[in-house]
Amino acid sequence: xxxxxxxxxxxxxxxxxxSVATFIAFQIIPGDVVxxxxxxxxxxxxxxxxxxxxxxxxxxxERYVNWMGGVLKGDLGTSYRYSKSMNEMMxxxxxxxxxxxxxxxxxxxALVLIIVISIPLGVLWAHSSSKFLDAFLGVMTQGAMAVxxxxxxxxxxYIFGIVMKMFTPGSYISYHTSFAGFLGYLIFPAIxxxxxxxxxxxxFLRNAMLGExxxxxxxxxxxxxxxxxxxxxxxxxxNAMMPVITFVGMIIAEVVAGSIVVEQVFSLPGIGxxxxxxxxxxxxxxxxxxxxxxxxVVIFVYFIVDMLYRxxxxxxxxx
Amino acid sequence: xxxxxxxxxxxxxxTMLATAVLSGCSGGTNQSSExxxxxxxxYGGSVVVGVQxxxxxxxxxKATAAGTKEILFNIFEGLVKPDENGNLIxxxxxxxxxxxxxxxxxFTIRDGIKFHNGNAVTVNDVKYSLERASGxxxxxxxxxxxxxxxxxxxxDDKTVKVTTSKASAxxxxxxxxxxxxxxxxxxxxSQPIGTGPFKFVSYTPQQNIVLEKNADYWQNGxxxxxxxxxxxxxxxxxxxxxxxxxxxDVYPYLTDSQKAEIQGTFNxxxxxxxxxxxxxxxxxxxxFDNEKVRQAVNYALDKDSINGFVSGGNGEIISSxxxxxxxxxxxxxxxxxxxxxNVEKAKQLLSEAGYPNGFDMTITVPxxxxxxxxTAEVVVEQLKAVGINAKIDGIxxxxxxxxVYSGRKYQSTICGLTCDMTPSYLLNRFVSNASKNFINFNxxxxxxxxxxxxxxxxxxxxxxxxKELQKILCDEAGSAFIQACPLTIxxxxxxxxxxxxxxxxxxxxxxxxxx
Numbered sequence: 001x002x003x004x005x006x007x008x009x010x011x012x013x014x015x016x017x018x019s020v021a022t023f024i025a026f027q028i029i030p031g032d033v034v035x036x037x038x039x040x041x042x043x044x045x046x047x048x049x050x051x052x053x054x055x056x057x058x059x060x061x062e063r064y065v066n067w068m069g070g071v072l073k074g075d076l077g078t079s080y081r082y083s084k085s086m087n088e089m090m091x092x093x094x095x096x097x098x099x100x101x102x103x104x105x106x107x108x109x110a111l112v113l114i115i116v117i118s119i120p121l122g123v124l125w126a127h128s129s130s131k132f133l134d135a136f137l138g139v140m141t142q143g144a145m146a147v148x149x150x151x152x153x154x155x156x157x158y159i160f161g162i163v164m165k166m167f168t169p170g171s172y173i174s175y176h177t178s179f180a181g182f183l184g185y186l187i188f189p190a191i192x193x194x195x196x197x198x199x200x201x202x203x204f205l206r207n208a209m210l211g212e213x214x215x216x217x218x219x220x221x222x223x224x225x226x227x228x229x230x231x232x233x234x235x236x237x238x239n240a241m242m243p244v245i246t247f248v249g250m251i252i253a254e255v256v257a258g259s260i261v262v263e264q265v266f267s268l269p270g271i272g273x274x275x276x277x278x279x280x281x282x283x284x285x286x287x288x289x290x291x292x293x294x295x296x297v298v299i300f301v302y303f304i305v306d307m308l309y310r311x312x313x314x315x316x317x318x319x
Numbered sequence: 320x321x322x323x324x325x326x327x328x329x330x331x332x333x334t335m336l337a338t339a340v341l342s343g344c345s346g347g348t349n350q351s352s353e354x355x356x357x358x359x360x361x362y363g364g365s366v367v368v369g370v371q372x373x374x375x376x377x378x379x380x381k382a383t384a385a386g387t388k389e390i391l392f393n394i395f396e397g398l399v400k401p402d403e404n405g406n407l408i409x410x411x412x413x414x415x416x417x418x419x420x421x422x423x424x425x426f427t428i429r430d431g432i433k434f435h436n437g438n439a440v441t442v443n444d445v446k447y448s449l450e451r452a453s454g455x456x457x458x459x460x461x462x463x464x465x466x467x468x469x470x471x472x473x474x475d476d477k478t479v480k481v482t483t484s485k486a487s488a489x490x491x492x493x494x495x496x497x498x499x500x501x502x503x504x505x506x507x508x509s510q511p512i513g514t515g516p517f518k519f520v521s522y523t524p525q526q527n528i529v530l531e532k533n534a535d536y537w538q539n540g541x542x543x544x545x546x547x548x549x550x551x552x553x554x555x556x557x558x559x560x561x562x563x564x565x566x567x568d569v570y571p572y573l574t575d576s577q578k579a580e581i582q583g584t585f586n587x588x589x590x591x592x593x594x595x596x597x598x599x600x601x602x603x604x605x606x607f608d609n610e611k612v613r614q615a616v617n618y619a620l621d622k623d624s625i626n627g628f629v630s631g632g633n634g635e636i637i638s639s640x641x642x643x644x645x646x647x648x649x650x651x652x653x654x655x656x657x658x659x660x661n662v663e664k665a666k667q668l669l670s671e672a673g674y675p676n677g678f679d680m681t682i683t684v685p686x687x688x689x690x691x692x693x694t695a696e697v698v699v700e701q702l703k704a705v706g707i708n709a710k711i712d713g714i715x716x717x718x719x720x721x722x723v724y725s726g727r728k729y730q731s732t733i734c735g736l737t738c739d740m741t742p743s744y745l746l747n748r749f750v751s752n753a754s755k756n757f758i759n760f761n762x763x764x765x766x767x768x769x770x771x772x773x774x775x776x777x778x779x780x781x782x783x784x785x786k787e788l789q790k791i792l793c794d795e796a797g798s799a800f801i802q803a804c805p806l807t808i809x810x811x812x813x814x815x816x817x818x819x820x821x822x823x824x825x826x827x828x829x830x831x832x833x834x
Contacts (some may be wrong), residue, residue: 036716
């Protein structure tokens with residue numbers, strides 16, 4: 001319990017520091033929201049009017065304190081860029097709430113693909129004594145890891161969308177319209193996200209297992225008369241999974257935080273794409289919340305991994 | 320360059336999935352010849368147009384981005400509106416007259432014209448719209464060019480009298496301002512109502528804006544389509560894939576290299592756009608504070624080869640700030656520096672200016688504009704030949720706006736200036752104290768002649784002054800003007816009727832499916 005409390009305090013401090021850092025970054029980088037909304041052809045009166053509408057005529061510190069106060073009370077503020085209706089700006093919570101399911105479902109599908117494919121693949125790889133398979137998987141995973149995600153996205157669209165015609169590129173269907181259609185479209189970007197991660201996880205698992213195979217307990221298990229499968233799944237995999245869990249945790253944090261590039265390539269209205277466009281239009285309230293969300297996801301996932309360690313490996317909780 | 324990219328992508332594809340890509344290549348290219356446009360138009364159908372950026376406002380008086388106005392053109396109309404030849408045609412007004420002193424416009428409202436909500440357009444709506452846009456309503460002019468309006472009076476229930484404080488032949492171009500229902504200003508941003516060929520249906524930020532046919536449209540027989548969706552596609556590579564996959568039908572911003580990839584499967588058309596591209600030189604920064612250096616840069620550029628490299632030869636070379644499509648005002652000054660490089664002359668001018676060995680310079684380019692980035696790469700090579708060592712600094716659009724455009728903290732930049740149909744629009748920014756004079760051009764002669772255009776009402780004199788202004792800007796080498804950029808559009812082969820405008824709009828009212 002004491003441990004949990006300590007983690008919670010460090011979470012709050014980290015989030016606060018992240019929010020201040022984002023705020024400072026926004027003060028330093030050039031560009032402001034009014035010129036980015038109005039472009040080059042606006043009248044000065046219009047610029048002044050918009051500045052006032054958005055509350056940008058107030059001192060920066062005052063704006064930050066007001067914003068922070070709102071967040072603490074559960075009001076995430078309103079976007080500078082997107083309006084909802086009748087001169088009322090879009091609440092950030094609503095804007096992100098609409099995009100978050102896209103990213104989360106995308107992450108979920110990608111994760112299922114990663115885990116379901118990479119773990120058997122890693123075990124098979126470590127298990128196998130075939131030189132050909134070893135070389136083949138080595139080259140394939142190396143290749144999959146090396147391809148930039150942007151190019152991989154384009155390749156997935158090209159092969160599945162244009163050559164095989166399994167889906168229509170750009171025909172994203174909102175989850176409001178058809179949930180099945182929504183998931184059907186997300187499979188392909190999920191593949192693009194999963195491919196390099198599968199390669200990494202499989203390689204990682206294989207190496208971990210090969211490391212374990214050299215351990216004394218393996219020889220002991222064999223000398224006891226255990227079958228190869230029993231040794232592999234009963235002993236080695238369990239031990240080899242420990243570092244893999246950390247690794248999968250990192251991947252979860254990464255995909256849940258938004259796959260910026262893949263969302264761009266597949267025209268998915270997820271939070272990764274929202275983050276990019278909000279940064280380029282200097283939509284500070286939206287960027288702040290998104291950055292806080294990402295920081296929270298990372299910290300939270302690591303916390304869960306930490307907890308899992310304690311459950312899986314009794315040696316750790318004693319520390 | 321793009322061929323290289325394509326080769327690379329193919330080569331990579333080969334190593335990864337050799338068979339799949341191979342079969343895909345042979346299967347994907349359905350070569351067929353260009354369609355004739357003699358096919359029968361049909362009514363109905365829906366079309367998806369890919370656009371590059373999200374809209375900034377649905378309120379026609381508040382929207383400023385060119386990427387927004389091109390969409391809103393389908394929803395809103397002014398008393399008059401531009402046609403594809405750059406002339407004005409009557410829209411909400413069926414007729415108008417101008418008083419002899421050029422100060423009073425009398426508009427007659429078109430009979431039977433209705434808003435999208437079914438209400439007839441009244442003189443009150445016209446008065447409200449003009450007063451709102453010009454600032455007569457609350458003191459804030461939403462459209463700068465309308466600041467000179469003095470009053471808008473209702474004469475009778477069909478006639479409105481607009482009085483301006485200063486006669487100007489250009490004011491009528493600004494009276495293309497959208498007519499919206501009386502008192503609806505607050506609602507326009509969420510529920511826009513106009514008189515255009517299409518009605519607003521929905522807008523989803525970052526995704527799309529959907530319009531449907533206005534069955535009551537005043538132009539008989541228009542529009543053809545039942546529904547038009549403007550879909551926001553942020554990357555041009557994605558746009559190409561979506562075109563090929565069939566989820567967008569029209570994409571108006573093909574790069575020259577993409578054109579080659581898509582020709583055959585789509586109808587591809589090019590026209591000169593309203594974008595004036597230049598290597599803009601900050602006249603207040605060394606060494607460009609020296610007129611001779613600026614002229615040397617102009618001589619150093621080989622505009623023909625730039626046009627060939629980045630525009631596929633479809634650009635139109637210019638030497639000053641005016642579009643060749645504005646025929647009444649444009650004057651061809653290309654002989655001043657020539658369309659090809661004159662290295663000798665450039666070097667001579669550099670020596671005279673005290674830079675016999677050239678100098679180092681930075682070209683700041685908004686990196687999201689691939690077209691300008693590609694141009695910059697060619698320009699750097701050309702400048703090298705005269706000893707100028709240029710470096711490209713690609714920055715993000717927001718930073719460009721604040722540092723380069725508003726802050727004027729830069730040495731040189733390559734970008735495009737969009738234009739409307741008024742000749743002053745491209746020239747007035749070069750008056751020395753103009754707020755938009757981001758190149759810090761400072762010429763007493765230019766200022767003097769520009770002042771004359773404001774006080775003269777004789778149109779022939781004004782035309783002459785505009786030509787003189789272009790010549791001064793060219794001779795004093797305010798910047799190195801390159802070309803009027805081409806606009807290349809890909810259209811689904813089943814569609815026809817697309818019209819290019821000299822201004823930046825996507826008029827979908829004339830587009831139809833062929834049988």
